[in-house]
Amino acid sequence: QxxxxxxxxxxxxxxxxxSIINCAYENTAFDYFPWYQQFPGKGPAxxxxxxxDVSEKKEGRFTISFNKSAKQFSLHIMDSQPGDSATYFCAAxxxxxxxxxxxxxxxxxxxxxxxx
Amino acid sequence: NAGVMQxxxxxxxxxxxxxxxxxxxxxxxxxxxxxRQLPEEGLKFMVYLQKENIIDESGMPKERFSAEFPKEGxxxxxIQQVVRGDSAAYFCASSxxxxxxxxxxxxxxxxxxx
Numbered sequence: 001q002x003x004x005x006x007x008x009x010x011x012x013x014x015x016x017x018x019s020i021i022n023c024a025y026e027n028t029a030f031d032y033f034p035w036y037q038q039f040p041g042k043g044p045a046x047x048x049x050x051x052x053d054v055s056e057k058k059e060g061r062f063t064i065s066f067n068k069s070a071k072q073f074s075l076h077i078m079d080s081q082p083g084d085s086a087t088y089f090c091a092a093x094x095x096x097x098x099x100x101x102x103x104x105x106x107x108x109x110x111x112x113x114x115x116x
Numbered sequence: 117n118a119g120v121m122q123x124x125x126x127x128x129x130x131x132x133x134x135x136x137x138x139x140x141x142x143x144x145x146x147x148x149x150x151x152r153q154l155p156e157e158g159l160k161f162m163v164y165l166q167k168e169n170i171i172d173e174s175g176m177p178k179e180r181f182s183a184e185f186p187k188e189g190x191x192x193x194x195i196q197q198v199v200r201g202d203s204a205a206y207f208c209a210s211s212x213x214x215x216x217x218x219x220x221x222x223x224x225x226x227x228x229x230x
Contacts (some may be wrong), residue, residue, distance in 0.1 A: 006158075043120070043221035049217070104161060106158035
């Protein structure tokens, strides 16, 4: 019930294309959904996050789409660039103020490669 | 303006030795989470601490692993009698408060057990 499933495992996109990564969760108590970007040898960096009271959130070239009834959310990277090549993780948590203390449950990760 | 700091960045231990991993949270943050990343897997929660208190250690292995966050100094994740299966990247993250969801991650410590 605590799992977050992420797909695809790897993704190759041409420069300028749209990268789409999908995640599905089971625990309906989750109410915070961040995406993290990780470069080799580095720690995960927060990219964008959404709460279930909105269906979409956009920050620059990055958009999260959220479907509460389907228990799915996705990351769209518009105009993908070679510098976007990294591993992307979705995650979910129950708000930090409760007894789950905001601990994150991560998906398995997607390795994105953007060809020039 | 330092972010979350972890040291050492790389640690090599032989089976049976002890590993100590340190994490200094961002300035002003008093909440620390530890996560473990096995090769080609996502991060898995291990433990959540506030200053001088372990709040949630539900993800910690029952034996050999311990964590602390003293009043002064960094948080420490301690692994006794390491085994090859402990080889992984260990990340800590910090947040500013009980009701703050955003976690900022450090660069990680990559532990290799020979």
